[in-house]
């Protein structure tokens with residue numbers, strides 16, 4: 001998979017070259033291009049934004065600069081998927097992370113939170129799929145942090161990136177529930193023992209216990225996820241909880 005990130009703060013996304021993502025880069029599982037949007041601004045001040053038509057606070061990013069950057073970075077064939085992080089976007093979910101993990105080429109356009117001139121998205125949508133996506137209902141200064149979040153969620157799903165392939169099959173949300181509590185050695189810590197069932201070796205009982213904890217946690221923290229579960233995915237034991 002190829003990933004390109006366009007931003008006025010290239011150093012902000014340098015963590016993408018660290019840790020597991022860095023290893024995925026070294027092993028050629030992903031290719032990463034980080035592009036400074038200002039390289040496509042040709043006026044003496046290399047300005048990338050201007051005041052909004054209709055007035056209002058903040059600045060809006062200029063269409064010409066983005067247009068030139070996207071023409072240079074998004075090839076005609078195969079067209080990439082353009083992802084624009086914005087608080088006004090569709091909520092980013094694990095399902096979207098899985099869908100993006102199947103793409104060959106993703107381009108992330110990091111804008112100021114006041115936004116990018118709408119015509120940039122409209123023009124790009126004429127020749128490639130464009131998703132305006134939000135990572136949450138709060139306002140960041142720009143899209144860079146959202147790109148770090150989305151790239152990590154997507155790249156960890158690529159075959160070979162996580163050591164133990166199974167680890168993302170048990171992710172929270174993979175079965176529609178939040179993951180329950182986890183424990184490791186020592187057996188007792190600060191007078192708190194590890195739940196006996198987890199040391200019993202009885203895998204049926206362990207799976208049952210884990211599902212019960214996941215259901216309880218989901219019920220208390222994210223009841224709407226329970227409500228969204230297909231009826232058949234809850235057995236009669238689940239319903240008794």
Ligand SMILES: Nc1ncccc1[N+](=O)[O-]
Nearest residue numbers: 085086087134135140146
């Ligand atoms: N929440 C956000 N705030 C600013 C830019 C992007 C954002 N987002 O969620 O992708």
